[in-house]
Amino acid sequence: MGSVMRRPTIMDIAKAAGVSKGAVSYALNGRPGVSETTRERILSIASDLGWAPSNPARALAPGGRVGAIGMVVDRPARSLGIEPFFMQLVSGVETELAAAGIDLMLQVAENIDSELEVYRRWAAERRVDGVIIVDLRVDDPRPEAMGVLPLPAVVLGGPGGTGGLPCLYTDDGASVREVVHYLAALGHRRIVRVAGPEDFVHTRDRTAGFQEAARHAGLAEARTVHADYTGEAGGRTTRRLLAAAEPPTALVYDNDLMALAGLGVASEMGVDVPSQLSIVAWDDSALCRLVRPSLTAISRDVFGHGRIVAGMLNRLLAGERVEDRETPLGELQPRGSTGPLTS
Amino acid sequence: MGSVMRRPTIMDIAKAAGVSKGAVSYALNGRPGVSETTRERILSIASDLGWAPSNPARALAPGGRVGAIGMVVDRPARSLGIEPFFMQLVSGVETELAAAGIDLMLQVAENIDSELEVYRRWAAERRVDGVIIVDLRVDDPRPEAMGVLPLPAVVLGGPGGTGGLPCLYTDDGASVREVVHYLAALGHRRIVRVAGPEDFVHTRDRTAGFQEAARHAGLAEARTVHADYTGEAGGRTTRRLLAAAEPPTALVYDNDLMALAGLGVASEMGVDVPSQLSIVAWDDSALCRLVRPSLTAISRDVFGHGRIVAGMLNRLLAGERVEDRETPLGELQPRGSTGPLTS
């Protein structure tokens, strides 16, 4: 008592062991320069003292790393809470980072400009060692900004348009083609896709796959309309579509939140799912299994994507060369919200 | 060209301005010790050079702060993705922190022990300046652990059981009493509450409020059963309750995810909502408005809670004395999922 609790430093260890700071550093980092007996003595003292390296000090030393990576999400704040995607991704990312003792900084941004501002600040203030970029856009300004900063980055999305940054990408076009074939086989011809924002690369890829499959199946009336991933927009769009003279018989949504909203609107308008309308969701979260009818969805391992992309960034930070990587295809999970027309 | 891009330091500024490091530091921090003309010259040079303070260096200096706070969430990873609560809370927290230039570290943990391990590591390695503790338990080990570490902390929950830590609390008992009165007024007598885990303080508070209101309204059959906030558990519990000989006519859920699952199960079992069963959710997220029937819910300003609790932590870190604070009561939002029995 009396002495104020203070974090032990390597200097404390050095004094207790009767050696110099440098020797302690070598011992603790498993580097040559100390004898095995000395190393063990130092490690034991360090453990007795409850020593842990000061992260700021490590980061400050020449060539030091901050031991944290950053992620910025800039979808509309309103939808963020419900969007299962990000928390699952975050869980996966952290699982991978935890092993390396790396932390995750999370920021929500209003738009892509404030997102860039966050990256600039993080780089200037040395807050993070690298970042994971999500929701790649068409002509995305972020990859090129990363080149200037410089802030090592890995992109979730692509391929293409990543400005040389390593990326983890998915062939969404293939998944959407499977959905169209599935719906066409059920007899649907008026299929409309309620998509995410037009300037996302994966939206564009899905749209291309959708059009191609529709043309292939001879569905002249298939088309894509855009919304913004929020339940509100999904509901509004669905209401408009179902009120048309010849409403679609099948709707394909780009996330599960809009699909859920669509299901609600159909019910409100007296349109039965699936006998009068089939609904397919993207991003098969638990939501899809909770509602009635349960939602047919394209299921991807978002948690796994997080692990992989974090691993890629880790290796990039370690100075290794990192190749682009493709994820397994999303799998169509047929459930109660799709079926043949029975009118 | 040829010169490698290097972050500018205050030494670079000092050289350019022809003054010492110390003078630059005084100028940049708005402290006395430099003339107004010199200060302006230094600021202008700093801006020209694109200087920003190195966070590790600032943190390392005596009395320096890391400029980051941490938050650990340890609900079951499965439910995390859909639980709107956390992302809304995070948004609110960050909005408040952004103004002070503070970052947020987020960690997901499997259980309360690994959560404590994270706090210990953060404190030992000086990763964060303080933490926000959520989901306070009965006999929670965390407040007391914080006293030892030492890591400044603010609790979202309580009051009581916070071991002296400042807290932001809600009178959940009052809200649940309002719900019971509302349902009783609609004619319901067999009301069951599907609650969160028993060892959460707010679960216990709600249970107490629920029992008191039930006794007051003469509802002998009202009771509480416990689940774990996941949709799966909410659905399973609902199925069991509705299969009983004399099933409840109203269910009150502790979050909206379980309420959503309950709604699905009711539909699956052919129980109409609201004519045969009324459903009330807690945490009024957009989900409640998207499904049909829309869910009556207790609405709270989770985003606002985040702002307030972050502000409290900020002031605590600044050395100010912080008082416990109560949030406004959650408001009952009656929607389509509740009504009188019409059997």
Add this chain to the structure above:
DNA sequence: TCACGATACTGAACCGGTTCAGTCACCGAC
């Protein structure tokens, strides 16, 4: 027996800030 090289270690510089104790010039008061 001596030179040589390897091993084990020390001392100091360095990272980029903050802060404290001085130094110096200048100004007003007596």
Add this chain to the structure above:
DNA sequence: GTCGGTGACTGAACCGGTTCAGTATCGTGA
């Protein structure tokens, strides 16, 4: 004219690590 005080600034220490250039000690081979 001198004294004291103040404002402006410098130089150096400090935070807690990492790393590099030396140095002392030892064993070994010729």
